[in-house]
Amino acid sequence: MHTALFFALAAFLEIAGCFAFWAVIRNGASALWLVPGGLSLLAFGAALTQVDAAAAGRAFAAYGGVYVAASLVWLWAVEGFRPDRWDLLGGAICLTGAALMLYAPRG
DSSP states (O other), X not given: OHHHHHHHHHHHHHHHHHHHHHHHHXXXXXXXXXXXXXXXXXXXXXXXXXXOOSOHHHHHHHHHHHHHXXXXXXXXXXXXXXXXXXXXXXXXXXXXXXXXXXXXXXX
């Protein structure tokens, strides 16, 4: 459960930070949005280090699947675009891959 919570937190922080840059560059928002965006990205890095994994590369790879799924939640909740069935299927595949990487029995 610890890992899932920190993956979710990291995903929210990374997406929020990247979205701040997107808002400034693509949507014409005030450059002041870059300050909380940058801080959010710093906090993302700190949150991801709290994941229970033996190797950073495996944690980062598994996190990628969580990031994809969390991005679809952001798409719907923040941007107001409902993910379609292909988005949801892709997100489910990514989460399945993340679970395989983290929880597969290893000898």
